Amino acid sequence: MKKVLYGLLLSSGPLFSQGIQNGHLSGNFQSNSQLYYEDANLGITSENLPSEKFLINSFANLLYTTSNFSAGMRYEANHNVLLGFDKRYNGEGITYRYTQFNKDGLDITLGNFYEQFGSGMILRAYEERNLGYDNAFDGIRLKYSPFKGLYLKSLIGKQRLYFDKAEGIVRGFDGEISLNESFESLSDIKTQVMIGGSFVSKFQKDLDPIFILPENVASWASRFSIYHGKWMVGAEYVYKYNDPSATNNFIYKEGQALLANLSYSKKGFGLSLAAKRIDNMSFNSDRNLSGQEVSINFLPALTKQHTYALATIYPYGTIANGEMGLQADLNYKIKKGSLLGGKYGVGILANFSNAYSIHKSPINEDTAIGASGTLGYTSDFFKVGDDKYFQEFSLEISKKINRKLKLIGTYLNTHYNSNFIVGYGNYGMIKAGIWVLETQYKLKPKHSIRTELQHLKTAQHEGNWAMGLIEYTVSPHYFLAIQNLYNYGNKINKTHYPNISAGYTKNTTRFALGYGKQRQGIFCVGGVCREVPKSNGFSLSITSSF
């Protein structure tokens, strides 16, 4: 593998024959593997068990950096991919390689790169390994700052599609100016202002004999953010020209997205409010793919990301064809020594979020809403639609009792409209109440024990769940955890999902071995989701870096 990397370095040799010596080589490795077993209780028979029985996802990154040059690559080997990941990831190869150098202030990347313009609603290439998501660009990117405070980026490339590349060519330009940095007269004032704008265009040939398709689909965005003391206000608006695609059923309507934020923070108190409206904003490198695998842009879910097992059962996945929603997030620390705060203070986190459909009207009497080969529909920008997609309220209170014991109590109230959100199918509006009590107890130096007790109550879908976890950690080397999820409210099959896992860490290398059952469900990060199938088996995870 090193040979390949050095080959990569040598290929750019004539230009940079000097200055790449004395660099630093670093890297990391990760493998996640699982041995799968039949499980009559979960309905896993020899027929639906993967034929390979043993599956593994693994990758390694190598990175070489000097002061003004870097080159790197990633090698992936998935033989074959773990259940729940797209089978098109089966295989092996170099999936990411790049060189980047900086000359006279011009930063040039050749090869693969990740990028984000603004909030990402117009362009975002990123990797989320747990989702099996990677829409990296392969092309050229330039970054340049002609004067202090002005930052320009332009790029051209194709996006990764498993071990291949998507058909479309993406061209993008982004400019951002910090007024306070650029103009000396503004450098000392308390109010900081940043203004930005982007333009992104995708080219894909029109070979369709029926539709007259735009081969160049463009979008633009403008954004600002203003910081004044403890306050911040910001917004981004994105407009996309006609982009008929499999996701929007080949309508020719424009797309729009608006995201606005307001926040206030000071020591011990933070409040942020956000609002968004998304209308026909799926923007793909290939108009024929209705999934999210080659999204040019990223539409944030604007909901809280949870980590407790039962709180992750009903996550929200962004509905790119149209949604509007709000989020309010509060954190507050009751001071030490106060009546309620006690000796160590009390931490409070509260969050509220919701998402509704947008209002849609037919374009005329004869055309159904969303009919292919039409303008689709009209939509009043400020009018909320009839369907509630999601709503969630969560409250977390953390309290350190003494030097050894800390308690964290969490309550969630979730409304999850399974008819619209990808994942479970038609169970209507699933209303769930979730309680979690976490305790962290230090037995002695380096020895700690953590427990979780969770309960989910719902009359819909699979009914009630209970969960318990106990985890013993000897830092920094060992941990042992035992947990069980019990779907005791399930009318068809009351199932236990026990798990035991243990880990060992030495310096930067970590081994974790587990055995247990995995519930079927949906896993989302930032509104992008993948389905997780039920399974039973041993898992081994190894990570290492140097």
Place this chain on the structure above:
Amino acid sequence: MNNLKYFFAFIFTFSNIFQSCDVIEGPFTEEIIVEECAEKCKKILLEDYTGHKCGNCPRAAEKAEELKEIYGDQLIPIAVHAGFFASDFGGNFTTNFTSNAGNEWDAFFGNSAAGNPNGMVNRVGYPSSDHITQHSQWAQKVDELLQSDAQIHIEIETEFNASSNSLTIETTTEILETISVPLSLNVILTESHIIAYQTDYDADPQEIADYEHNHVMRKSLTGSWGEDLGQSDYNNGDVISNTFSLTLDEDWVVEEMSVVAFVSNTNSYQVIQAEETYIME
């Protein structure tokens, strides 16, 4: 000076990108003019991989019907119910639309694993993943394939015996130009106008009780991979006849059934010619 140079280079890039926008004012569609074909026409097999619980699949079925209307006899759609969404879900979704050959095709070509709905047009593209095509790509693929002439002509004769509910099928495969690969003949039965439940994410309610399932593949008479036509080289004018007989399942409505025959390249699985006939024509 350098700064200025780069700045202008950026502005130049930007202005170029800015022109990269096509706005279609309408009309958004154009009429396809299908060249009339009098005899021995090329006919395309369109396999729609679907399932009664697949909420996006009705869009693909609609596309297949739309294309059938445009291309008429030159397009032969079949609906292959296979994979997770075609399973028995209990309740309203117990109808079994699957078939052994359909399940094997699905496992082999990886259609449901790639996410329903999708399909194959003459199985072109296998073994690269290009063989799996989204319904929005079908028109383009069909159009491309119809640009060439038929290499094979197939005729199907059926004889149905109502008293024994048995069917005899005779196929005649006529080679129209030299072909130097082994060929397989596949003969399957399909049924249309079956009323049963279907999930449709765009419908309200999403479970449609009286959904009309068309071109449902019921059975293959030639196993999953067809019968070898018996030669290694085929010359213009070669004619090969095959006969098949079976007793129909009592649940099938013979008046709504068709025989679909297609000849494929045994090595590449690519379909070279297809034909369809109603049993009770």
